[in-house]
Amino acid sequence: MTKPKTIVVKIGSALLANQELLTPRYGFLQRMMEDIAHLRSEGWNVIVCSSGSVALGLRIIGETPESAGVSDKQAAAACGMPLLLNAYKQVGHEFGFDIAQVLLTLGDFEDHRRFLNTRNTVHRLLESGIMPIVNENDTITTEEIRVGDNDRLAAKVAQMVGASDFIILTGVDGLYDRNPDDPEAKFVAEVHDVNQYMDATKGKSTLGTGGMATKLQAANMAQEAGVTTWIAQGEVDRPLSRVLDRTGRATKVIPNPEPLSGWDSWIANRLQMAGSLVVNESVASNIATGDRPIRRSDVISADGDFTRGDVLHIYDNKGIERARGLSDFTSEELRVMINNPDTDAEQLLGYRTKGEIIRSNNLVALDTRHLLWDAPAALSEG
Template sequence: MDEQKRIVVKVGSALLVNQDDLTLRYAFMHGLLADIASLRAEGYEVVLVSSGSAAIGLGTLGLRPESAGVADKQAAAACGQPLIINAYKQIAIEFGLDIAQVLLTSEDTENRRRFINTKNTIDRLLTYGILPIVNENDSITTEEIRVGDNDRLAAKVAQMVRAPDFVMLTGVEGLYDRDPAEPGAQFVEEVEDVSVYLEATKSKSTLGSGGMLTKMQAANMAQNAGSTAYIASGILERPISSILKKERRHTRCIAIGDPQSSWRVWLADRLNMAGSLVVNAEAAKRIRSGKTGIQADDLLSVQGEYNKGDVLHVYDETGDEVARGLTNFPSNEVLLLAKQTNEEVSELLGYHSAADIISKDNLVILEGHHLTWDAPEHDVLPISE
């Protein structure tokens, strides 16, 4: 497989579903798959990440997106998923394409074993010349439906398959330096530092639950994984290839240097926070040097209930995020170790283990190009009462 000619394409609900009557936009889907077929003929491998199942399913339930709750959208996704995949199948036949459906939740990308299993499945589908169509499994998710994670989920897929190009098709031409409705708003053709534009990206569409903010977050994740992200409108004719060939306006978020190892990229960019640690100032300094892991006596507080092998966010005393890493212990054991630092691990826990809460090799120091997460404000368990 030639990963240098691999593209992940994400399309949102507003492009796939008519807002007025909640029916599929077959003309757009036809143009999209026609372009994918052309790209495949040029030797490209394409992975399509598609929204739309919940939006099209609302029509089946007789509901409107603005009034539907989370449980309604879960039911709508269950109704809509077979409808949208059947539409893709019928159109794909016209172009001699075979398709496969891959349903994911954020947990499938956060768990390392499931992440690798999903990567292997998509890689094998591409090997056999099949177009993988990935969608978030909205019928069983809750928080993701509220916040619109399909953009970032698509970025995780781009990271997963090591795609050099990540295309997000949306209802606008790309990024503006402020709300496009404001006088003097300027179109942004190229982005290096996504954080500069976050405040200008707060609005979202009616059908989709995401907006330009989640696209900027997704673009940053792609950048960190060595992918160039493109944001452009979803036109009917050649919506993807016209971007790659620079034939129409779009925003290009350039890859940041060479990608880190797939292991470190997976550690660094998360969709959800399993839990977090706050470390003292001296520990934060040592961690930033990249020369040490995290010990029990470094900790000031612990947040969240998590398991061994989950990825934790690490903050200093001022609330700045320092690093992310794979915990060697579940949260109850971390708290126990932090409260009794003079005791041996084996004495406290009843089994032998390395003393590091997070080992140096399983810790990624956040650099300036990573978007950081705000420190959690609730459910923090202090080490000392």
């Protein structure tokens, strides 16, 4: 029996909520869910990553997108989520299938055990023919612990479930080489390296938290996991089918022909930076070709408050990110070791250890197709 393909669909707030009335756009939902029903009948598993709860709740608490602060948005999410899910549920029943809500936070992606638990839950729902609707739990998250945009959240879901395709529906028909309002803007049909287009992606929608830049960041995360990403217009009939059968225009982000393993992809594709290290040039130059750990003697400086098992970003002494890897120590333990280089690690920490900060099998070198993160100011200044 052929294993069904899985598609992850990200739907933005501007498609789901009327920008003036801040009410559900049932016409769009009808078109979308009818298309999803068609894909399901053809054997596809479909997962929806849906924005919209904050936008739909703002009217209830008497706020607007411009006036709402963090606590307002948290309250709005609590009010808007029932409206959003009820709309999905009503329309889903019209087409004969059930939905389930999966609320996630940053920690559900960054902690590997919670990541696996979430994956198991989503797979179990799909096995029962239930369509998962995933959203960040905006009611409890703050700026410090939130994913920040549903584009990258959806890309992590695509990576998590091993999706074949990831479709980001938006208000334009894809990526342009500059602002699409510019009469000289040219449509980009295929993207191999998203780095080439980051400068052309400034700005964001009124209701959403991300613009085209976050969509390319999400696409980069997906392509490194071997997932094909499509950026397409949502305000059309059959918005998903026309992408998959190539009858509509969309930007295709080509997956890496040699994708990372599930473990390496989880390490390399981060949503937030837990901490970072600067290593000496000898180690930095050999990360891509060598098979050796990062030891305490390799580290020049460290930044961030992290725990054992957090993923650290590794920089050379010029501030260029070279790798990401799983720390075997807390930030406090690491600083004690690098500040006392001549004292045995066991004596400093009170337990036996080789002093390997990141083991070689927990270290992933970044190639030229990864979007690199800037070094924290504290590291740059150090």
